[in-house]
Amino acid sequence: MKQIYDLTLLYVEDDDELRKQFIRVIKRKFKTVYQAIDGSEAFDIYKNKQPNIIITDINLPKIDGLELIESIRKQDKTTPIIILSAYSDQSKLLRAIKLGLSEYLIKPVPHKKLLLILETIAQEYKHTVVNKNIIILKNGYEWKSEERILSNDGKVIYLTKREMILLDLMIQQINKIVTPYTIENLLWQDHNRVDASSSLSHLLKRLRKKLPKELIENIYAEGYRISL
Numbered sequence: 001m002k003q004i005y006d007l008t009l010l011y012v013e014d015d016d017e018l019r020k021q022f023i024r025v026i027k028r029k030f031k032t033v034y035q036a037i038d039g040s041e042a043f044d045i046y047k048n049k050q051p052n053i054i055i056t057d058i059n060l061p062k063i064d065g066l067e068l069i070e071s072i073r074k075q076d077k078t079t080p081i082i083i084l085s086a087y088s089d090q091s092k093l094l095r096a097i098k099l100g101l102s103e104y105l106i107k108p109v110p111h112k113k114l115l116l117i118l119e120t121i122a123q124e125y126k127h128t129v130v131n132k133n134i135i136i137l138k139n140g141y142e143w144k145s146e147e148r149i150l151s152n153d154g155k156v157i158y159l160t161k162r163e164m165i166l167l168d169l170m171i172q173q174i175n176k177i178v179t180p181y182t183i184e185n186l187l188w189q190d191h192n193r194v195d196a197s198s199s200l201s202h203l204l205k206r207l208r209k210k211l212p213k214e215l216i217e218n219i220y221a222e223g224y225r226i227s228l
Contacts, residue, residue: 005122008032008049012042012056012068013084022055025111029118039063043071051079053121055114058085058092066092069099077145077172078135080121084109097182100172124175135171137226138212143171150210162187163207170216170226179223 009030013019014037026033034049036042038061046054054072058065065083072079080102085092087106096104103117135143140153148164150157159167165187170178180200187203188196204224208216217225 004028005030005119007052007122008034009053009055009118010034010036010042010045010049010051012036012039012054012060012065014038014057014060022111022114025115026055026118029115029122037061039065039068042068046072053080053082053118055082055084058083058096066095066099069096069101073099075146077168078133080124082114082117082121094185098186100169135174138215141212141215143167145171157210159207159210162203163210166203166207167211170224173226175225175227177219177223177225182223 007030009026009032011019011022011026011033012035013022016037019035019037023033023035030053034045034051036045039056040062042054042056042060043063045051054069056065056068060068063071069081069083072081077100081099082103082105083096083101084105084107093104102121105114105117133144133146135145137143142151143149144151145168148159148168150159150167166183169183169186180197183200184196188199204216215226217227219225
């Protein structure tokens with residue numbers, strides 16, 4: 001028997017036929033699936049139902065997908081969110097990266113591919129999230145995403161503002177590679193590339209000293225990753 005995850009999922013899509021197709025597929029894996037046809041309805045469902053995972057189209061009536069996610073992220077930094085787009089827009093992609101998405105997928109998305117991504121997210125969710133605010137790291141370390149507080153066995157560890165932002169970004173992308181380009185654009189938009197690269201190197205060195213050994217992996221020629 002195929003595994004059914006005891007998680008709730010919100011799917012937002014204004015195309016009726018496409019939404020019905022994906023709902024039929026998603027219901028094979030998740031016990032409860034909510035659906036919305038626009039960003040306003042989706043945000044109401046989010047507030048009332050607090051779904052564990054969200055999938056949303058980027059172009060929606062009333063409130064578009066990015067505005068919806070921005071509203072959610074003001075109060076919730078950890079819920080996994082997948083955004084779907086009919087085309088690749090660089091400016092929207094950069095804006096989306098800062099919102100801590102689990103995936104940014106270009107339509108058409110094969111059903112099998114979406115299911116595999118959802119299964120991965122569901123497995124990660126079970127192992128990393130105690131509630132929507134606390135992320136368990138290693139060796140007694142915890143990250144409270146809402147307050148951006150790092151602690152070890154209950155003792156708070158001081159982080160600078162940039163250390164907080166960097167750690168939060170990497171935890172939002174747990175088990176995924178975060179490129180230097182993404183980090184530098186988020187933290188040093190007004191710096192030239194050489195200065196930003198040097199600053200990132202120093203920032204990572206300081207942050208690593210405050211975290212469990214080897215928590216932040218250096219993936220050669222690609223970027224950095226926190227794996228759990």
